[in-house]
Amino acid sequence: MTRIADVANLAGVSTATVSRVLNGIPVRGDSESRVRAAVAELGYSRDRTARSLRRRHSELLALVVPDISNPFFTGVARGVEDVASDAGYSVVICNTDELPAKESRYLQIAEDENVAGVIIAPASAEPALTGLLRRGRVVVVIDRAVDLPVDEVIFDNYDLGYRATSILLEQGYRRIACVTGPETTPTAVERARGWKAAMGDAGIDAPDEILKRVPFYVGGGRAAMESLNEGSQIDAVVATNNLVGVGVLQSLAETERTGIVGVCVIGDLPYSTTKTSQVHVLQLNPREMGGVAARMLLERIDGLADGPRSVRLAATGPTAR
């Protein structure tokens, strides 16, 4: 393997000079060109492991998400990668399956791997970030706020729930059910709260029978529809997340249930195949969320920010599918 010393030999300079050139620290012009020539001739490229060990941190960012199969989080990953790779960082994606145990394991690995920073959509209310923080590693929390002094990028989830419901109310629907996620998932709780408030403000009763809490997966949405029996007289549904939205739509397509005509989904449905005009979507932009989070993380890595910052992203407005 070719090392920095080989380059130094060939260029007739010291390893320190080679290192300087590689790191953009000014050296005499002819030294620099000899070094660059030697690098090219040997096809040398730096060992990032050694570099990380010496510098005490790597050029890796960890992105910790609860479900990498969810297009929302792959969108986030794209956004993170866009800005990270421009800045010379690579992204390690860690999938926690909504399991706090897997989450802490990955956070421990991130710490031991000396990653430069972590972007996390927490699976637990209190992700195990203390080790990382103690070592001065930077962290940005996305999607689900936590009670720690770290940067966050989130949506106004209450407002999303309120607006999604309002869209259906404006269409004239009245008996609007809400399909949301588990009580342990803050986004699910807040969006459902928004639904309830919008219903209340419209003077409509929103009993618990038409609020379904299911796992934030396609199957959850399907199960919710099954449990919403015909007797409940629903004429519309708010799905508070993209996957349950897919489940709801699948269920409706299959059973051709009569009576339900309005659906509003919070999120994005890039792979749905329902006729465009049949579903309202309160569009979220995960790629933007990832990009914003990554930029905040890089600023912090460069020491450019002080107190914890909170960014609230807006939905990009309702659209048909």
Added chain:
Amino acid sequence: MTRIADVANLAGVSTATVSRVLNGIPVRGDSESRVRAAVAELGYSRDRTARSLRRRHSELLALVVPDISNPFFTGVARGVEDVASDAGYSVVICNTDELPAKESRYLQIAEDENVAGVIIAPASAEPALTGLLRRGRVVVVIDRAVDLPVDEVIFDNYDLGYRATSILLEQGYRRIACVTGPETTPTAVERARGWKAAMGDAGIDAPDEILKRVPFYVGGGRAAMESLNEGSQIDAVVATNNLVGVGVLQSLAETERTGIVGVCVIGDLPYSTTKTSQVHVLQLNPREMGGVAARMLLERIDGLADGPRSVRLAATGPTAR
């Protein structure tokens, strides 16, 4: 930061002994228990960077894919992660956007990062693997075969195209169009070849007007449908990939085009919302592909395999959506 030396001090042994315990090399029982106690007391965990430097490779696997937004590749990622994490490895996902330049950059990073191995779905016919291979790093190619002496896990793409077409022929369709990917993507070419052969074997003409080559994205499928003018008298479509399949279905849902009723998609449509019975799917199992590839990679890391191996995965049979 707590180092191995701190543990050694507290346990009253040498760093070498601590290292042995950590690595499962037998030491005297009481040394071992003292070490373990010290580790627990200090909350010590190994610095993976230093370990990687010394051992000349990390516990990271790189997974290089052309499009992480594609649920097929997130499925692969799940499969890789399932087996990798059981074996103590983490997975870095690298997204090449089908761009050979991004691909070589990531492969160079993988090399410099001393990853233990690479699983790659190539974006180019000749991915830049020589550096990795020269350094003795192991590689498994998935989804798209390349002309290099490395392990591969692929589908029999010709057969997939043939079978997808046969399914529609059995249903009585005759004018079956094929929507496939670019000529530079081997899976696209092979599956289209299978389509053509199946049509030929059924004594049906398959002219170039009804073979559409588009990018392997949702938009590609939509564009293909638009360019398939009514005059072409199509009564069915084979979509050779999941994303173009989604595009085809979206297009059909929106235009309510008359005449086309049969659709067969090669892949998987986890997020489609079309009525189940309206589309045939020749189901692929990306998670299995990832799992198999990861197992092969780990075997090779452990030096348990010699000549290049080739695994051919089967479709799990046609199903409605």
Added chain:
DNA sequence: TTGTAGGCGTTATCAA
């Protein structure tokens, strides 16, 4: 501006 040399934390060799 440049070079020498020490150290980042771990593992592996070698001698005890």
Added chain:
DNA sequence: TTGATAACGCCTACAA
């Protein structure tokens, strides 16, 4: 079985 010590490849005081 154990311990002392020399690497692994790089970066960065410090000295020249």
